[in-house]
Amino acid sequence: MLVLDLLGVFFFAVSGSLLAARRDFDIVGSIMLASLVGLGGGVIRDLVIDQDVPNAFRMPIYILPPVLAVLSVYFHLFGVRRLRRTLMMFDAGGLALFCVTGTITALESGMGAVTAALLGLTTAVGGGIMRDAVSNEIPQVFNPRGVYAIPAMVGAALTSSLWTLGWLNAVTGTVVAGLVFGARVLSLRYGWRVPLASGIGKSLP
Amino acid sequence: MLVLDLLGVFFFAVSGSLLAARRDFDIVGSIMLASLVGLGGGVIRDLVIDQDVPNAFRMPIYILPPVLAVLSVYFHLFGVRRLRRTLMMFDAGGLALFCVTGTITALESGMGAVTAALLGLTTAVGGGIMRDAVSNEIPQVFNPRGVYAIPAMVGAALTSSLWTLGWLNAVTGTVVAGLVFGARVLSLRYGWRVPLASGIGKSLP
Amino acid sequence: MLVLDLLGVFFFAVSGSLLAARRDFDIVGSIMLASLVGLGGGVIRDLVIDQDVPNAFRMPIYILPPVLAVLSVYFHLFGVRRLRRTLMMFDAGGLALFCVTGTITALESGMGAVTAALLGLTTAVGGGIMRDAVSNEIPQVFNPRGVYAIPAMVGAALTSSLWTLGWLNAVTGTVVAGLVFGARVLSLRYGWRVPLASGIGKSLP
Numbered sequence: 001m002l003v004l005d006l007l008g009v010f011f012f013a014v015s016g017s018l019l020a021a022r023r024d025f026d027i028v029g030s031i032m033l034a035s036l037v038g039l040g041g042g043v044i045r046d047l048v049i050d051q052d053v054p055n056a057f058r059m060p061i062y063i064l065p066p067v068l069a070v071l072s073v074y075f076h077l078f079g080v081r082r083l084r085r086t087l088m089m090f091d092a093g094g095l096a097l098f099c100v101t102g103t104i105t106a107l108e109s110g111m112g113a114v115t116a117a118l119l120g121l122t123t124a125v126g127g128g129i130m131r132d133a134v135s136n137e138i139p140q141v142f143n144p145r146g147v148y149a150i151p152a153m154v155g156a157a158l159t160s161s162l163w164t165l166g167w168l169n170a171v172t173g174t175v176v177a178g179l180v181f182g183a184r185v186l187s188l189r190y191g192w193r194v195p196l197a198s199g200i201g202k203s204l205p
Numbered sequence: 206m207l208v209l210d211l212l213g214v215f216f217f218a219v220s221g222s223l224l225a226a227r228r229d230f231d232i233v234g235s236i237m238l239a240s241l242v243g244l245g246g247g248v249i250r251d252l253v254i255d256q257d258v259p260n261a262f263r264m265p266i267y268i269l270p271p272v273l274a275v276l277s278v279y280f281h282l283f284g285v286r287r288l289r290r291t292l293m294m295f296d297a298g299g300l301a302l303f304c305v306t307g308t309i310t311a312l313e314s315g316m317g318a319v320t321a322a323l324l325g326l327t328t329a330v331g332g333g334i335m336r337d338a339v340s341n342e343i344p345q346v347f348n349p350r351g352v353y354a355i356p357a358m359v360g361a362a363l364t365s366s367l368w369t370l371g372w373l374n375a376v377t378g379t380v381v382a383g384l385v386f387g388a389r390v391l392s393l394r395y396g397w398r399v400p401l402a403s404g405i406g407k408s409l410p
Numbered sequence: 411m412l413v414l415d416l417l418g419v420f421f422f423a424v425s426g427s428l429l430a431a432r433r434d435f436d437i438v439g440s441i442m443l444a445s446l447v448g449l450g451g452g453v454i455r456d457l458v459i460d461q462d463v464p465n466a467f468r469m470p471i472y473i474l475p476p477v478l479a480v481l482s483v484y485f486h487l488f489g490v491r492r493l494r495r496t497l498m499m500f501d502a503g504g505l506a507l508f509c510v511t512g513t514i515t516a517l518e519s520g521m522g523a524v525t526a527a528l529l530g531l532t533t534a535v536g537g538g539i540m541r542d543a544v545s546n547e548i549p550q551v552f553n554p555r556g557v558y559a560i561p562a563m564v565g566a567a568l569t570s571s572l573w574t575l576g577w578l579n580a581v582t583g584t585v586v587a588g589l590v591f592g593a594r595v596l597s598l599r600y601g602w603r604v605p606l607a608s609g610i611g612k613s614l615p
Contacts, residue, residue: 023609028559029552030607066370074609084360134543149233197235198226199279338544347439354438402440403431403483
């Protein structure tokens, strides 16, 4: 669990570092943005659960993934040609892992099934919203191209259901995360869309 | 109380859905924005109060108003001609209800009169600030046209005072909310203004 | 300690009021922005620490610095000619004081040395990030001109180390804050930079 959670932090942190690179932030600003997106969603979850101190502040190992993410971007470990596409892949990876690990963390703290799924969703989308809000970007979760919140909702609900049925283990958890990741990536690849909020007809004035 | 609070969530959620429609978000992004503006202020209040789990996560019924708001905007239940004006009306309704219900929630949790009024104000303006911050809009509370925070401050202070005097009930609470709503709407209609922060003379360079 | 913390709130609040003045917010919007930047970082710290109610809501005296800051900007007590430069100076003052007082507050609540330093850093940069995020500015902490987070990190780590060694007192604490302030101001004056997140070569496409 801890490994998967740290991997989720790393994925989101890479997305933050790539955005920082594109925006010409320096490496320290990059560490700050990577930490915000990687740890922000989990901190909100932990504050809501009201356990003593959020993991990100209590366990110093949570500082490691953002630092590694910044270094890997700085040394161009990931293709920087199609930076935006790479960013979206890592963002999808963080989303997929966090909707599972976030829900499990909430369930392990004694939350009910519905509350835990809501917290898993919050963990999954919270960091990305903060990353984009402080960078003056419109958050991915609001981008009508592709689906974003739906796979996270389904992933969190599945995780919560599997737990309640006693069927949640390393295999099923990974399968759920894989499904979420696959749905997100395919939706970007093929431009899946859900109806616009403005309803029938064209967009509003 | 719960009904009034859910109504406040609904009003703010409609404001979020209308903004989502104007920005060409899809219906899922609209649900996320409607939830953020409708529930965000109350979650901060509940975290500050340090009760176990914020209402929005503990009571699943709080998901209902954002969903209804998104549907009502999707099916054009509210005039979409003057979308910005409609948005401001619903925002005013949420502001008016939340400065009362937010203060009462804090008082019922044992907060002192001043802390409770500050929390009522935070509940009332917090969700709208989040809505606008993630949408890259300058929050309404900073817009010099009309008054926004002042009626919410007065409403929260009145609610707290009436409670302390033992005069708070369904009637007086509704009157306070009505006064806040009226002041906000009239200030927009007639362009009331308070002095600019830059002080005497013209705005700063 | 309380005096230094209130002074930090005042410094950050002035930075918020100056930004409000430059953006043509009115005095009430200015109070809201000044409160957000002055109190936001500390509220997050207190929520993470999980003490009962954050200081800013529990002790009404914390409302005073934002109000004084708004009045001092309104009456042009600080040179308004070079508004941006004045803003940066006050922001540096808040950063310097908060990385010390934020760390001490966390240590006094029983946090470990590393957690306390992280919370001191969060207190120091959190309010400024919120100020800039809601005003649609790219936060100072991401600006590659000058150093921002590094002096705050060093200041928080020094404070935590001095406390652990039993050497922290009014004098050493003030020296640390002075060093942080000096480093920040000199870095702006001489345009110190750290490497860009995009790594070797030019910025990414």
